[in-house]
Structure formats: C-alpha cells, structure tokens
Amino acid sequence: MINIRFPDGAVRSYAKGITPMAVAKSIAEGLAKKVIAASVDGVVRDASTPLNKDCELKLLTWDDTDGKATFWHSSAHLLAEAVESTFPGVKFWVGPAIDKGFYYDMDLGGRHISEEELLTLEKKMDELSKKNSEYIRKEISKTDAVAYFSEKGDEYKLDLLSGLQDGEITFYTQGNFTDLCRGPHIPHTGLIKAIKLTSIAGAYWKGDEKNKQLTRIYGVSFPNQKELDDHLLMLEEAKKRDHRKLGKELSIFTFDDDVGPGLPLWMPNGTIVIEELEKLAKETEQSAGYKRVVTPHIAKESMYLTSGHLPYYQDSMYPPMELEGVKYYLKAMNCPHHHKIFSAESRSYKDLPLRLAEYGTCYRYEQSGELFGLMRVRCLHMNDAHIYCAKEDFAKEFRAVNDMYIKYFKIFGIDKYVMRLSLHDPAKLGQKYINEPELWKETEEMVRQVLIDSKIPYVEVPDEGAFYGPKIDVQIWSAIGREFTLATNQVDFAQGRRFGLEYTNRDNQSETPLIIHRAPLGTHERFIGFLLEHYAGKFPLWLAPVQVKVLSISEKFNPYASEVTQALLKAGIRAELDDRGEKIGKKIRDTELLKIPYMFVIGEKEQNEGLVAVRRQGKGDAGQSPISEIITTLTSEIQQRHSN
RNA sequence: GCCGUUGUAGCUCAGUGGUAGAGCACUUCCUUGGUAAGGAAGAGGUCGUGAGUUCAAUUCUCAUCAACGGCUCCA
Known part of the structure; x- marks a missing residue:
C-alpha cells in the first residue's frame, strides 16, 4: 500500500501501482471523466502513470493551467496525425502548447497549405478525435528510436534525438500517429471536442533565421463547443479594442503610402493626446529636477562612431545622407546629443545629478515585417531623459526613476506590470556587449539592489542587456492581453567614457559620470497605442480629444x-x-x-x-x-x- | 528580411473575362424632433501600382508596393 496526499491535505491509502485515473474513479466517476493529467509530487504526468510510492497527487482537469497545457499539447499531436494522414511524407519538428492554444512546426516539402485545406484538416481532427484513441506512452531505446525515424527519413526528429540519452526517450502513439515526445498527454483524443485551426505561418527551424523555414500551423481547442464559441467571441471583442481600428475610428492617427511605412501621421485628435501626455511629463520632470533640452534630428557619422552605436545598430538606422562629403544619420536615439550638451560646459560635482529631458523624435529603420500599427514604427517620439550622476548617487537616482514609473502607472490605472532586469552574457563581451567585465558585474548588482530595496517585482533575463549596460524593461499588458514593452530604464557606464564626459569632484579630480537612460512613458506611438486598447478608446476626460x-x-x-x-x-x-x-x-x-x-x-x-x-x-x-x-x-x- | 494571406468609394464590404455595386459617412432639400440611427435626392472609384496573356482584364499570370497573421529582430 502507498499513501497519497491530496491538495486539501487528506491522505489516503491505495494499492501500490494504482494510476491517478483509478484514484479519480475511486473518488467519483464524474471526476474521472474530467481528469486530463496528474501532478505527482509537483511533476505533471499521464493520468495512467502507475504510482509506486507515497506521493502528493493533484488530479489535473481543464480548469488547471497545467491541465490546459497538456490538453493543447495533445491537440498538437492530433493536428500532426491529421496532417500526416492528409499529406503523407510530412516531417515534424515540435508541437508545443502555447499561452492560448498550440502549434506544430512541420516541413511540408515545399507544399503550401491553403485556407480551405486548413478547414479540411480541422474536420479531419474532429473525425480523429471521435475515435477516442488513447495516447499510449512507450519507453524506447535510443537505437530503436533512431531506427524508427531514420526509416521515416525524418531528420528533424533525428536532430531532437541526438540531444537525448538512452533511458529518457519515450514515444507517444495515438491512432496511427507516433511521435517522439516526453509527454504527458491526456487519456484519449475524445476529450478534444472543439477545435479551431487559427493560422498558418512560417517559422524558422530552431528560431534561427539562417535555418530553413518550416510551416507552422496554429490552433486552439476546448473540451466543449461553448468554450470555443466564447473564445471566438472574445477574439471578436479584442478586435474592437485593437488600437489600429480605434485609431482610425477616433481619428487619432493614420498612415499613408506616400509618406511611407511605419511613419504615422498624427491627426488633430491624436495630437491633443500627445500634448496632454507631454504636459504631464513636463510637470512631473520639472518637479523631479529635470531640465528640458531640444536637439536636432540628425547628426554626423562621427558622433555615432564616438557613441559606438554605429557598429552595433547601423542596420536599424536609416541609411546616411551625404552633405559636403560628410555622412549624416537620422538619429535613432537621443543620448549622444544629450552627452554633447553635458560636455558643452565644464561640470562640477555640484552640477550633478544633471538630468536632461527631451521628447525626442527618433527614426529607426525597423525591418518591414516588424512594423505593427503604432507599436513598431519608424518615427517615434521618446519620453527620453539622461541622468548624469556620480556613482554614489546612482542608487538614489535609479530609485527615483522607478518611483516615477510607479507614479505614472497609478495615473493611467496600470496595475499589471513586471520589470525585467536584462543582464549581459559574459561569453559575448566584446561582441554584443562592451568589454568591461568588472563594470558589468558592478552595475548589475547596483540595479538589482535597487529593485530589491524598492520591493518592485522583477525577473532577471540573461543576455538581454543593452550594449553599454544592464537595463530594466517594463512589461505591461493591454486590456486585450497584448503584451508591451512600455519603457526601458538603462544604466550606461560606457558612453560617458567614450564621449570623454567629465566632472570635477570634491578632491578637484576629474571623474566620469554614470548615465541613466530612462523613458517611463516609452514613446508616444507605443504608449498611445497601448492607451487606446487599455481604455478601449474611452479616454479619461483629461486626455479626451473632445471633452x-x-x-x-x-x-x-x-x-x-x-x-x-x-x-x-x-x-x-x-x-x-x-x-x-x-x-x-x-x-x-x-x-x-x-x-x-x-x-x-x-x-x-x-x-x-x-x-x-x-x-x-x-x-x-x-x-x-x-x-x-x-x-x-x-x-x-x-x-x-x-x-x- | 523570411513564410503565408489580403488589397474594389472616406469607412465596412458585395461582385464580374465585356471598363462596377450596397450600407455608413459626405453635399443639398424636406422635417424642428427631449437622451443610441426621421425622409428624399445628389456627388464620389482609371477596382493598390506596373507589365504580360486576350478581340477585350478590376477579374487570369508575373512582378512590385502596402497592410495583416506569424518567424527573426527591437539601443
């Protein structure tokens, strides 16, 4: 006998080798019908896994996040089965569950799938699900697994296998489809009662654009038709809140082919919103000790060589224009211009922290496929400022910036946000990141400490820093669940030196200031795009174009x-x-x-x-x-x- | 940049190998109406752009541009 502890704390004894499904049946038949998988000591397993020792068991249903994920992963297998039966010879890569549904990446050998064929596949899936095929798990030796996929000529699965050891390889079979898969899966296909294949897309193999592009089919599935209907209804509602639709309906902004892609034209209504936001920023910054500056939209190549931006970001800047034999670039960032204002006068420690603010207009040559409404554009207005401070003032300044973020969030009723602390990857020093190992460590620790001290929720992400220092990105979610990187807050220990920025300290010695780049309201473009969705176009009175x-x-x-x-x-x-x-x-x-x-x-x-x-x-x-x-x-x- | 889809009036969308339609919006007229659509008439499009096939192309083919769904990218 073994003892099984349930989430409510109850402990019951069962015969050794009992499965979670049998446990569910012993509790109630109704429950057993709903069980999708089981969490055994915190690990999600098949409901058919024999339990051989004392454990904590949670029966997972559709109502559990892990249950949904398992359900969708099994749906991806069902999709693969439908694809394989419809288009024999297809090779499969991976088919995971995602946030809302699932996808499967596959190599169709040059074949294209049309919208109609997608519907055919959907019908095929319905048909296959009705067969109530069990998902059968089988442990298999690496040799046998390699033999199986060699026979099939599936180089993708062989590639997956090359990373696996004997003893950790399992196959799952449902109906006529067998896949290399670690599982777990739902008991049988019959649970998948409502299926919608949502789109076809290209996706690079292993996410690398140098690799071959596979075909990805997205879908979503539910245990009953009503939930699918609700889901589709929700998507319809989301469309109504889309900032591109609202922006047009409310005459906020427009695009024109003659002006160019990614170059929004702000109409009178949108301009009012912009001006109200700038008013808010100016008031806030003035009381926080910022000083406003205005700088040109272009600068000579030499400045971007000094800043170090050019070698890193040339591809995402508009190509230069040449005047009198000198190359000029449209600015993609405001910092170098601000640094030049810092260095225009001799600075003393008494001038620090110097906080220079500008709603700067920047131009970035985003790749054509990246453009997206107001969210990714080529002309943007940044709520930018640079704070030049002594190292000992850094924590205080950085914290004040974070406080400003929070203050703004309150004004706009943004209550769901996460700060992402982006760090460097020591292996890429000198390539992606400036080669200053000590400074990286030091500043990363300073930033981390500020976040901890301010009790701000954050997650750390490796290898996401700016080239000149660690940064904090603020993630927020619009009302329709779209995720935004609203703002960034960056530490820069590199540019100060590159620009030869100096101030005289108390001991009459020259020192280089640390620089904080910050943009709490991000850009007008992205922020107003967010606000449109956030408010569903119903701006609060102070922002409303017509009140x-x-x-x-x-x-x-x-x-x-x-x-x-x-x-x-x-x-x-x-x-x-x-x-x-x-x-x-x-x-x-x-x-x-x-x-x-x-x-x-x-x-x-x-x-x-x-x-x-x-x-x-x-x-x-x-x-x-x-x-x-x-x-x-x-x-x-x-x-x-x-x-x- | 890559894969796929789409492109008809200001907007939303029908439609056809024989050079186009609806609703809303717009203009004018009638109506002067108390909390989510009063009525009538009119104006408006070289069917994204360029080339090809054809007696004839908005419709078929190709290219190109743009938007959209993804991938990659995002200082």
Whole structure:
C-alpha cells in the first residue's frame, strides 16, 4: 500500500501501482471523466502513470493551467496525425502548447497549405478525435528510436534525438500517429471536442533565421463547443479594442503610402493626446529636477562612431545622407546629443545629478515585417531623459526613476506590470556587449539592489542587456492581453567614457559620470497605442480629444448651445457644438460612438433656465446642471487627471 | 528580411473575362424632433501600382508596393 496526499491535505491509502485515473474513479466517476493529467509530487504526468510510492497527487482537469497545457499539447499531436494522414511524407519538428492554444512546426516539402485545406484538416481532427484513441506512452531505446525515424527519413526528429540519452526517450502513439515526445498527454483524443485551426505561418527551424523555414500551423481547442464559441467571441471583442481600428475610428492617427511605412501621421485628435501626455511629463520632470533640452534630428557619422552605436545598430538606422562629403544619420536615439550638451560646459560635482529631458523624435529603420500599427514604427517620439550622476548617487537616482514609473502607472490605472532586469552574457563581451567585465558585474548588482530595496517585482533575463549596460524593461499588458514593452530604464557606464564626459569632484579630480537612460512613458506611438486598447478608446476626460459635445435639440436652440460651447472653450475645456439638423437621438448616438466623455443636451428647458442637461458617455442621462457648476466640476476632474 | 494571406468609394464590404455595386459617412432639400440611427435626392472609384496573356482584364499570370497573421529582430 502507498499513501497519497491530496491538495486539501487528506491522505489516503491505495494499492501500490494504482494510476491517478483509478484514484479519480475511486473518488467519483464524474471526476474521472474530467481528469486530463496528474501532478505527482509537483511533476505533471499521464493520468495512467502507475504510482509506486507515497506521493502528493493533484488530479489535473481543464480548469488547471497545467491541465490546459497538456490538453493543447495533445491537440498538437492530433493536428500532426491529421496532417500526416492528409499529406503523407510530412516531417515534424515540435508541437508545443502555447499561452492560448498550440502549434506544430512541420516541413511540408515545399507544399503550401491553403485556407480551405486548413478547414479540411480541422474536420479531419474532429473525425480523429471521435475515435477516442488513447495516447499510449512507450519507453524506447535510443537505437530503436533512431531506427524508427531514420526509416521515416525524418531528420528533424533525428536532430531532437541526438540531444537525448538512452533511458529518457519515450514515444507517444495515438491512432496511427507516433511521435517522439516526453509527454504527458491526456487519456484519449475524445476529450478534444472543439477545435479551431487559427493560422498558418512560417517559422524558422530552431528560431534561427539562417535555418530553413518550416510551416507552422496554429490552433486552439476546448473540451466543449461553448468554450470555443466564447473564445471566438472574445477574439471578436479584442478586435474592437485593437488600437489600429480605434485609431482610425477616433481619428487619432493614420498612415499613408506616400509618406511611407511605419511613419504615422498624427491627426488633430491624436495630437491633443500627445500634448496632454507631454504636459504631464513636463510637470512631473520639472518637479523631479529635470531640465528640458531640444536637439536636432540628425547628426554626423562621427558622433555615432564616438557613441559606438554605429557598429552595433547601423542596420536599424536609416541609411546616411551625404552633405559636403560628410555622412549624416537620422538619429535613432537621443543620448549622444544629450552627452554633447553635458560636455558643452565644464561640470562640477555640484552640477550633478544633471538630468536632461527631451521628447525626442527618433527614426529607426525597423525591418518591414516588424512594423505593427503604432507599436513598431519608424518615427517615434521618446519620453527620453539622461541622468548624469556620480556613482554614489546612482542608487538614489535609479530609485527615483522607478518611483516615477510607479507614479505614472497609478495615473493611467496600470496595475499589471513586471520589470525585467536584462543582464549581459559574459561569453559575448566584446561582441554584443562592451568589454568591461568588472563594470558589468558592478552595475548589475547596483540595479538589482535597487529593485530589491524598492520591493518592485522583477525577473532577471540573461543576455538581454543593452550594449553599454544592464537595463530594466517594463512589461505591461493591454486590456486585450497584448503584451508591451512600455519603457526601458538603462544604466550606461560606457558612453560617458567614450564621449570623454567629465566632472570635477570634491578632491578637484576629474571623474566620469554614470548615465541613466530612462523613458517611463516609452514613446508616444507605443504608449498611445497601448492607451487606446487599455481604455478601449474611452479616454479619461483629461486626455479626451473632445471633452464635451454640445447637442442642440433643434436648430432653434443653436444660438444658446453655441453660447454654452463658447463658455466651455473659454474655461479651457475642449468642446464642440453639434448644430446639425438631426434629431437628438441621432446626435447622441454619433457622439456615443465617438466615445466623447460628456454630452450637454440643450433644449427649451435648458435655454430658459440657463442650464445644460448632462449626459456621460456610456452612462446615460445625468440630470441638469447650471453651466458654471458643471464647468467647475469638469475643470477639477481634468486637473486631477482622473482615470475613468 | 523570411513564410503565408489580403488589397474594389472616406469607412465596412458585395461582385464580374465585356471598363462596377450596397450600407455608413459626405453635399443639398424636406422635417424642428427631449437622451443610441426621421425622409428624399445628389456627388464620389482609371477596382493598390506596373507589365504580360486576350478581340477585350478590376477579374487570369508575373512582378512590385502596402497592410495583416506569424518567424527573426527591437539601443
């Protein structure tokens, strides 16, 4: 007998060799039907794994994250089975579960799969799932495994096998499909009741663009049709919040073929959002001791050679233009320009920390395939600043920057974020990273300490640093679950020296300052893209391009409505008058769709009594109010930058 | 940059080997209406661009540009 402990703490005795599935059956038949896999001492295993010693057991169902992952991984095998039966001779690479679904990478030998064929595969999967084929695990020797895939001529699986040892190789078979796989899998294919193959894409073998490109089929599956329907509905909803769609509907930005890819044109509405954000940044930075600067959009090649950017990033800069025999580059970053401002005057320790801020316009030649709405563009406006400080001030300054991030997050109601501490890889010193092993270690430790001291949640990622120092990236998620790298906060111990930046310390000696690069609001492009999705286009009052729409009930009241509009404009509120000869219902509908926060309805009653009838977007009629009173209310809401 | 898909009016989208349609938006007229679409008329497109096949191309073929879904990349 063995003792099995359950998540609720209960311990029960079972015969040695019992499987999690049998345990589930002993508890309830209904439970057994739902069991997908089992967590045994924290390791996810097949529900058919014999339990031979005391253990902690958690029966996994669709409701568990690990259960879903197993379900989707098994779905990937089902996809492979369908593909193999439809297109014999296909070679498979790997088919993992992902965040929401699964994919399988395969070599179709030059064949293309069309949208219709994708539907055929989907039907085939449905058909195969109904066979209730068990996923059967088999341990196999390396020799036999190699023989099997050699016979099949599958060099991809042979490549996988080359990294495996005897004794750790298992095959899984369901129906007519056998795959090299560590598992675990669900009990049988019949559990996969609703399947949707979502897209076909190319994917480099092993993620390396030098390698051959395989065909990747993405899909998602569920234990019942309703969940699939819900999922598809959710995708539809997500589309409505897509910043590209909202940006067009709300006239925030546009792209034009003649201007060029990745070069957004900010329309009047978008420009208002930009200006409000800049106002916020300027206020915040001014009170934090920053000084504003303005620098040109281009600079000579020599400066980027000095900074060291050119050899590292030339490919992602616009090609140079030549004037009077000298090459000029469009700036892809603001730092070198700021360094030149630092070095323009002799600096004393009394000048430090010197914090130079600029909403700098940068141009980056992103590869064409990378462009994505406002999220990846070639012209961007960075909420940039560089802090020049003595080493002893570093921790304090770095922490103040982090505090500023948090302050902004509160204003925008961003409560889900993770900071990623990106470190260097010692093996790549001198190539990807500046060859200063000691400085790397030292600054990485300083940054880590600040994060620990400030109790900010963070994860460490190796080999992701900037070439001149470690950095912190802030990951946030928009309301539709899209992940953004919003902002970066970087330490730079290299450029100060490269630019010969110096200050005189207390002992009358020259020292090179440390530099902090920071951009809490990232770029206007990415941040406004994020905000559009975050707010679903319903900007809070302070950011709304049009804050109040004044709607006259009939043309008779246009003069008074116009007076109201003027009063609002005079009070600094962005108001517009709708004096069209339309009915009030129509005007309200149009304004609602434009997601304008406030509507003032003006009719006979309002005109006679000097009132406005207030209506809040999405919330309906909010009753009447005297004009002066509502102006006071709105002004205060705007000043406080209320989130919705 | 690579793989795949798409490209028709300002927007959303039908459609056809014989040089084009709808709804919304726009303009004008009628209506002056109290909290999510009143009615009518009109204007608007060399069907992304270039070449080829054809008596004839928006439709078929190729190239190119752009967008989209991924991969790679992201100071």
